[in-house]
Amino acid sequence: MLVLGIESSCDETGVALIDSEAGLLADALHSQIDMHRAYGGVVPELASRDHIRRGIALVDEVLHKAGKTRDDLDAVAVTEGPGLAGALLVGAGIAHAIGWALDIPVIGVHHLEGHLLAPCLADPAPEFPFIALLVSGGHTQFMRVDAFGQYEMLGQTLDDAAGEAFDKTAQLLGLPYPGGPAVSALAEKGKRGAIELARPMLHAPTLDMSFSGLKTSVLTAVKSAEDPNDEHFRQDLARGFVDALVDVLAAKLVRAMKMTKLKNVVVAGGVSANKQLRARLTYEVNRRGGTIFYPPMRLCTDNGAMIAVAGLERFKRMSEEERAQLTERDGFAVKPRWPLNQL
Ligand code: KG4
Ligand code: ZN
Numbered sequence: 001m002l003v004l005g006i007e008s009s010c011d012e013t014g015v016a017l018i019d020s021e022a023g024l025l026a027d028a029l030h031s032q033i034d035m036h037r038a039y040g041g042v043v044p045e046l047a048s049r050d051h052i053r054r055g056i057a058l059v060d061e062v063l064h065k066a067g068k069t070r071d072d073l074d075a076v077a078v079t080e081g082p083g084l085a086g087a088l089l090v091g092a093g094i095a096h097a098i099g100w101a102l103d104i105p106v107i108g109v110h111h112l113e114g115h116l117l118a119p120c121l122a123d124p125a126p127e128f129p130f131i132a133l134l135v136s137g138g139h140t141q142f143m144r145v146d147a148f149g150q151y152e153m154l155g156q157t158l159d160d161a162a163g164e165a166f167d168k169t170a171q172l173l174g175l176p177y178p179g180g181p182a183v184s185a186l187a188e189k190g191k192r193g194a195i196e197l198a199r200p201m202l203h204a205p206t207l208d209m210s211f212s213g214l215k216t217s218v219l220t221a222v223k224s225a226e227d228p229n230d231e232h233f234r235q236d237l238a239r240g241f242v243d244a245l246v247d248v249l250a251a252k253l254v255r256a257m258k259m260t261k262l263k264n265v266v267v268a269g270g271v272s273a274n275k276q277l278r279a280r281l282t283y284e285v286n287r288r289g290g291t292i293f294y295p296p297m298r299l300c301t302d303n304g305a306m307i308a309v310a311g312l313e314r315f316k317r318m319s320e321e322e323r324a325q326l327t328e329r330d331g332f333a334v335k336p337r338w339p340l341n342q343l
Pocket of ligand 1: 010135136137138139162163164166167178179180181184269270271272273274275300301302
C-alpha cells in the first residue's frame with residue numbers, strides 16, 4: 001500500500017511517500033523559516049500562501065524521486081490538526097483534491113501522533129509500551145503509550161512549551177527565529193554554573209512543568225546585566241537557560257520512569273533535535289537500564305514522513321466501515337485545536 005503524507009500545520013510544507021512493505025520511499029520539505037524570520041515568528045497568512053505555492057510541486061517531487069505516478073497512490077494522509085487553521089486548510093485542500101480525483105481514501109492525522117511515531121522511522125524502532133516525551137514549539141508533555149493510539153497524558157507544561165521557551169530566549173539574546181538551534185550553539189560556548197536560572201516545579205511531585213518563569217529569569221538577567229551584549233555574558237546566559245531546561249526535563253523523565261516502571265522512552269518533536277537534551281536524557285535513561293529512542297535527526301521537526309507513517313498505521317487498524325467513510329466525499333474540515341487524548 002502506497003501512502004502520500006502531507007504536513008502543513010505551521011511553517012513547513014512536508015510531503016512524503018511511504019510504502020507499507022518497503023517503508024519510506026521519498027520525502028521533501030520546504031521550510032518557510034527564511035520568510036518568517038523578518039517578523040520574528042510565524043505569520044499565519046504568509047504561511048498559508050506559501051503552502052499553496054509549494055504543496056503540489058512537492059507532491060510531484062516525491063513521486064518523481066520514488067519513480068511513482070499519482071495513479072500508484074492508494075491513500076493520502078494529511079495533518080488535520082492541531083495547528084494554524086489556514087495552513088491546515090491548504091494541506092487538507094490538496095489532500096482531498098487528490099483523494100477525489102483518484103477516488104482513494106484521505107486519512108486525517110493528528111500532528112502530535114505524527115511526531116510520536118517519527119521514531120518508528122529510525123532503526124531500531126521503539127517497542128510498546130513506552131513513555132513519550134513530546135517537546136515541540138507548541139507542546140511539552142509526558143505520555144504513557146501502551147499501544148498505537150493509546151495515549152495517556154501523564155503531565156505537561158502549564159504555560160510555555162520548551163520550544164517556545166527556546167524561541168523567546170533567542171529573541172531576548174538577539175538571535176534569529178527559530179531560536180532552538182541558535183541558543184543551543186551559543187550555549188555550547190558558555191560556562192556551566194556561571195549563571196544559574198530558575199528551575200520551576202523541578203521538585204513538584206507531578207510530571208507537570210512550567211517554563212514561563214525560566215523565560216522571565218532570562219529577561220531579568222538581560223535587564224540587570226552591565227553589558228547585555230557582552231559575548232561571554234550571552235554565552236553564559238544561553239548555557240544557564242539550556243542547563244535549567246534540560247535539568248527540569250531530565251528530572252521529570254526520571255520521575256516518569258519511576259512512576260510507570262517503564263524502561264522504554266521515546267523523545268520526539270522539534271526540541272528532540274537538541275544536542276544537550278539528547279545527551280542528558282540518553283545518559284539518565286541508560287543509567288537506569290532503559291532504552292531511549294529518537295526520530296532520525298531530520299525528522300525531529302515537522303515533516304511529511306511522520307504524517308505518512310501515522311496515516312498508514314491508523315488505516316491498517318481501521319474497520320471496513322471506517323475505511324468506507326474516508327471515501328464519502330462530503331467536504332472536509334480541519335481541527336486547529338485537537339487534544340491528543342480526544343483521538
Ligand atoms: O516540532 P516542531 O518542528 O514544530 C511544532 O510542532 O511546534 O518544533 C519547533 C520547535 C521550535 O520552537 C524550535 O526552536 C525547536 O523546535 N527546535 C529546537 C532545535 N531544533 C528545533 N530547540 C532546541 N534545539 C534544537 N536543536
Ligand atoms: Zn510539530
